Amino acid sequence: MSASQSAVRSRAEAVAVSRTFDWMILFVLFTAVLGGYHIHFMLTGGDWDFWSDWKDRRLWVTVVPIVAITFPAAVQACLWWRYRLPIGATLCVLALLLGEWINRYMNFWGWTYFPINICFPSQLIPGAIILDVVLMLSGSMTLTAVAGGLGWGLIFYPSNWPVIAPLHQPVEYNGMMFTLADLSGYHYVRTGTPEYIRMVEKGTLRTFGKDVAPVSAFFSGFVSVIVYFLWHFFGKWFSGTGFIADDAS
Amino acid sequence: MKTIKDKVASLSFVALLMALTAAMFYTPTASAHGEKSQAAFMRMRTIHWYDLNWSKDEVAVNETVTISGKFHVFAGWPESVDEPDVSFLNIGIPGPVFIRAGSWIGGQLVPRSVALSLGETYDFKVLLKARRPGDWHVHTMMNVQGGGPIIGPGKWVTITGSMSSFVNPIVTLTGKTLDLETYNISNIYFWHAIWYAVGVAWMWYWAKGPIFIPRHLAVASGKASTLISSGDKKVGIIFLVGTIVANAYLMGATNDEFPITTPLQAGTMRGIIPLELPVPSVNVVVDDATYRVPGRAMQMSLTVTNNGDSAVRLGEFMTASVRFLEPNVLEDETGYPDDLLAEEGLTVSDNSPLAPGETRSISVTASDAAWEVYRLADLIYDPDSRFAGLLFFFDEAGNRQMVMVDAPLIPSFI
Numbered sequence: 001m002s003a004s005q006s007a008v009r010s011r012a013e014a015v016a017v018s019r020t021f022d023w024m025i026l027f028v029l030f031t032a033v034l035g036g037y038h039i040h041f042m043l044t045g046g047d048w049d050f051w052s053d054w055k056d057r058r059l060w061v062t063v064v065p066i067v068a069i070t071f072p073a074a075v076q077a078c079l080w081w082r083y084r085l086p087i088g089a090t091l092c093v094l095a096l097l098l099g100e101w102i103n104r105y106m107n108f109w110g111w112t113y114f115p116i117n118i119c120f121p122s123q124l125i126p127g128a129i130i131l132d133v134v135l136m137l138s139g140s141m142t143l144t145a146v147a148g149g150l151g152w153g154l155i156f157y158p159s160n161w162p163v164i165a166p167l168h169q170p171v172e173y174n175g176m177m178f179t180l181a182d183l184s185g186y187h188y189v190r191t192g193t194p195e196y197i198r199m200v201e202k203g204t205l206r207t208f209g210k211d212v213a214p215v216s217a218f219f220s221g222f223v224s225v226i227v228y229f230l231w232h233f234f235g236k237w238f239s240g241t242g243f244i245a246d247d248a249s
Numbered sequence: 250m251k252t253i254k255d256k257v258a259s260l261s262f263v264a265l266l267m268a269l270t271a272a273m274f275y276t277p278t279a280s281a282h283g284e285k286s287q288a289a290f291m292r293m294r295t296i297h298w299y300d301l302n303w304s305k306d307e308v309a310v311n312e313t314v315t316i317s318g319k320f321h322v323f324a325g326w327p328e329s330v331d332e333p334d335v336s337f338l339n340i341g342i343p344g345p346v347f348i349r350a351g352s353w354i355g356g357q358l359v360p361r362s363v364a365l366s367l368g369e370t371y372d373f374k375v376l377l378k379a380r381r382p383g384d385w386h387v388h389t390m391m392n393v394q395g396g397g398p399i400i401g402p403g404k405w406v407t408i409t410g411s412m413s414s415f416v417n418p419i420v421t422l423t424g425k426t427l428d429l430e431t432y433n434i435s436n437i438y439f440w441h442a443i444w445y446a447v448g449v450a451w452m453w454y455w456a457k458g459p460i461f462i463p464r465h466l467a468v469a470s471g472k473a474s475t476l477i478s479s480g481d482k483k484v485g486i487i488f489l490v491g492t493i494v495a496n497a498y499l500m501g502a503t504n505d506e507f508p509i510t511t512p513l514q515a516g517t518m519r520g521i522i523p524l525e526l527p528v529p530s531v532n533v534v535v536d537d538a539t540y541r542v543p544g545r546a547m548q549m550s551l552t553v554t555n556n557g558d559s560a561v562r563l564g565e566f567m568t569a570s571v572r573f574l575e576p577n578v579l580e581d582e583t584g585y586p587d588d589l590l591a592e593e594g595l596t597v598s599d600n601s602p603l604a605p606g607e608t609r610s611i612s613v614t615a616s617d618a619a620w621e622v623y624r625l626a627d628l629i630y631d632p633d634s635r636f637a638g639l640l641f642f643f644d645e646a647g648n649r650q651m652v653m654v655d656a657p658l659i660p661s662f663i
Contacts (some may be wrong), residue, residue, distance in 0.1 A: 018461075082468060084464055132451065159499075171419055210512070
């Protein structure tokens with residue numbers, strides 16, 4: 001067989017090769033995103049995502065969606081504009097959560113024995129589905145950024161509440177009030193993470209009394225819109241193939 | 250010749266890989282907490298831990314150990330370390346092998362950070378409940394914001410039994426009894442599994458057909474609009490609406506199930522009450538101090554005045570958790586960690602009782618291998634070459650007086 005001959009001899013063979021290629025690329029993309037997104041998220045979301053006593057109504061709600069919308073926006077740009085595949089955000093979040101769960105189970109629990117109820121990851125899948133579906137329905141980056149990005153920020157707290165709420169039950173302990181999450185953080189000693197590092201319930205959203213979570217979620221959604229634009233362009237830029245001579249698109 | 254060279258090269262490469270692989274199997278237990286690597290001036294001139302007591306050396310899972318004692322916040326706190334306005338009484342252990350069942354400073358529970366005052370002395374207590382079997386080095390520790398962890402003495406404590414029998418029962422303010430060790434874990438797994446399945450379903454819907462090559466060809470040939478069908482859009486709407494409705498419903502259902510929830514508790518605790526110690530009647534002036542590098546000994550020339558009404562003798566010099574004792578005056582009966590105890594480490598030129606009203610110049614030598622072992626000798630390489638510590642004087646009745654010393658230190662290399 002010369003170099004100019006096709007490697008496949010029939011349509012069926014071509015389809016089989018194409019499918020094999022699909023799964024290979026999907027696997028490589030999934031694992032690459034898992035690694036890159038996981039590192040990015042640990043460096044930026046970090047403790048807010050690691051510990052239940054960091055998952056508060058203000059900063060966790062604000063910070064996590066903003067730093068988490070990055071890779072979904074970028075991968076969406078690649079998969080949508082080049083393949084019309086509305087799975088970029090979901091793929092990223094599934095990869096991230098798989099990596100996080102491996103990390104939390106193997107490292108946090110398996111090596112250092114922190115119970116899973118103090119070190120479980122945040123839930124991001126509902127927001128990812130919103131981003132992907134809005135992109136598919138609108139076919140517009142702008143609308144996805146505005147409606148999807150806002151939805152991504154807004155749905156974060158409700159989608160985590162079924163898991164977080166049981167840990168926000170109050171406890172009286174040695175004459176002071178804690179939530180169960182606070183008590184976990186106090187009981188399960190983190191030698192390298194002193195209490196003052198914990199950035200929770202800080203800020204000036206006092207006007208809204210106890211209802212600060214929706215305000216934080218809106219703010220998070222607004223900033224997510226901006227971050228979405230930025231990272232969508234990063235994704236477009238990185239997925240360009242201008243370096244191939246016959247494909248300058 | 251080339252073949253031989255190639256073989257040697259490839260075998261060398263294999264040998265290198267084998268050596269690297271073998272090295273990975275050598276993983277000795279890391280049982281210390283880096284206390285020796287902390288700058289000497291930081292251990293000498295920040296928090297002085299003393300009168301420490303570990304209530305037990307060996308406990309079974311679910312039993313408790315209490316670490317109690319005092320710490321003095323040094324008035325000559327170094328400029329390069331932030332002052333302890335935001336500090337956290339921590340415990341130096343390798344992960345949650347114990348749970349911290351309680352910690353108190355001045356009788357006040359301190360689950361959060363506290364403000365400490367320079368020059369004051371506080372008593373403290375940490376209650377630990379054994380969780381994971383093993384031999385663990387348990388340190389006192391004070392984290393200072395802007396200063397880092399200031400680690401105190403550590404002692405080995407053995408935990409016996411099985412971690413599977415560990416329980417952490419808690420009663421909530423709504424009257425619910427639960428085990429914090431396992432509470433909510435199945436709920437966490439359940440919801441994460443459900444949403445993961447939803448995400449996989451969305452992925453599967455798109456991955457079940459051709460993905461990359463045919464779709465790319467279609468996009469490249471201007472047929473991108475044909476790739477999203479009305480059926481796809483209907484499925485997308487189902488996912489979108491389903492996700493929003495499910496979350497709205499779950500939020501409400503969760504609120505119904507847990508009608509009383511409170512925000513995380515945070516904020517620095519101020520107003521921690523220090524110990525009211527009597528003003529020492531012994532006055533000490535450091536005339537000079539040298540550290541003799543070859544002899545691992547620090548020598549101080551002191552002028553001591555006894556303003557009290559009973560004669561006193563110098564019994565102990567303590568710095569950076571290392572205790573140098575004058576054996577004719579003091580013997581340790583507290584079970585203080587051996588490696589931090591120089592039982593005959595303090596020599597005084599004239600340690601006869603210092604009578605009331607008397608002033609005497611004495612030469613005090615603190616010598617022990619601990620200067621090297623605990624890297625305190627590195628003090629001479631610090632940017633602010635000063636030493637500090639606590640001197641303990643005792644009268645005939647055994648009453649103790651604590652005097653701080655803080656002075657420049659001159660190294661002697663010969």
